[in-house]
Amino acid sequence: MDIAWPAAASRRSPARTATKTSDSTPQPSSTPQPGSRERADAVAGEYGVSFLPQSGPLQIVDRLERVSVEPAGNGRISTGSLDGDTRQWVETEPHVFRDVDGHDAIAFEVGDDGVTAMHMSSEPAGVYQPVPIHERQLVSGVVVGVSLAGFALSLVGWGVTGARRRWGGPVDGDESGTGRSE
Amino acid sequence: MTDRSGVENAATRAIDSSFRRLIIDGIERRITSLSWIARASGVGLCFGSIGFVLLFVSVIERGGELTLITRPVPMRIALALPSLLVVFTLSTAVGALLAWRYRYWSLRARVHQTFLAALGVGFVWQLYSLGFIAA
Numbered sequence: 001m002d003i004a005w006p007a008a009a010s011r012r013s014p015a016r017t018a019t020k021t022s023d024s025t026p027q028p029s030s031t032p033q034p035g036s037r038e039r040a041d042a043v044a045g046e047y048g049v050s051f052l053p054q055s056g057p058l059q060i061v062d063r064l065e066r067v068s069v070e071p072a073g074n075g076r077i078s079t080g081s082l083d084g085d086t087r088q089w090v091e092t093e094p095h096v097f098r099d100v101d102g103h104d105a106i107a108f109e110v111g112d113d114g115v116t117a118m119h120m121s122s123e124p125a126g127v128y129q130p131v132p133i134h135e136r137q138l139v140s141g142v143v144v145g146v147s148l149a150g151f152a153l154s155l156v157g158w159g160v161t162g163a164r165r166r167w168g169g170p171v172d173g174d175e176s177g178t179g180r181s182e
Numbered sequence: 183m184t185d186r187s188g189v190e191n192a193a194t195r196a197i198d199s200s201f202r203r204l205i206i207d208g209i210e211r212r213i214t215s216l217s218w219i220a221r222a223s224g225v226g227l228c229f230g231s232i233g234f235v236l237l238f239v240s241v242i243e244r245g246g247e248l249t250l251i252t253r254p255v256p257m258r259i260a261l262a263l264p265s266l267l268v269v270f271t272l273s274t275a276v277g278a279l280l281a282w283r284y285r286y287w288s289l290r291a292r293v294h295q296t297f298l299a300a301l302g303v304g305f306v307w308q309l310y311s312l313g314f315i316a317a
Contacts, residue, residue: 053313058251060313060314134311147231147308148235150297151232155228157294158225
């Protein structure tokens with residue numbers, strides 16, 4: 001397993017990272033490193049932080065706190081979350097990225113099957129783990145949104161059908177289920 | 183005078199009795215009708231799902247995520263709804279199967295019942311995935 005996180009950086013607080021990065025952390029260069037585009041594609045996905053509950057209703061907090069990672073072109077990646085915190089990162093070492101507008105850093109642990117963990121220097125207490133596709137925010141949002149829209153439209157449809165029946169308008173088919181039965 | 187009031191009382195009792203009989207017969211006819219139960223489950227699923235989301239979001243909006251730990255009464259009610267939604271989803275799905283098997287309602291109503299069952303399964307899957315339904 002390729003653990004790309006520099007050992008010293010993982011134990012730094014964000015404040016110390018700010019001072020240290022100017023001394024020891026490799027500075028991002030304007031030209032992307034060889035293979036950086038492939039690595040940016042490889043680390044793309046959604047990540048959930050490990051210290052949040054993984055069972056019970058509190059799981060929804062975990063679902064809302066997810067971080068999505070996307071390739072941003074030129075070997076860079078961008079991260080985003082539901083609270084609107086979007087940041088761009090540039091690769092300084094293979095699988096290690098530094099915040100373009102700050103001093104935060106993220107590193108990915110990469111195994112044979114892809115990324116196994118993401119570490120963020122500003123979140124030293126937790127490890128971000130990749131989330132399977134069927135548990136991603138987008139899937140949940142689409143399924144819940146479509147379901148609620150269907151339920152709401154059904155209630156509206158029943159209301160309209162009932163109103164038409166009550167006030168003598170034309171009703172297509174028997175929607176109530178109370179008419180013909182077994 | 184006494185005879186007249188006695189007749190009035192008897193008439194009132196007869197009307198009450200027939201009215202009560204009408205209501206009881208109506209309820210009996212409905213709760214023993216599989217097609218009515220199937221459709222009522224669909225209605226319950228729609229109201230329950232929307233009600234759950236509205237109640238849950240309003241409690242979180244007012245009290246924050248801490249209400250998931252402190253569990254005030256509205257949150258307890260909200261967290262009790264997903265189990266009910268599982269029952270509604272199952273009965274809606276069984277109702278859809280019965281509707282196709284025994285040709286309840288119009289074709290459009292049968293398709294709608296099937297559509298509701300599919301939406302219910304998706305919604306309950308997400309509730310399970312989010313930890314609102316214990317395995």
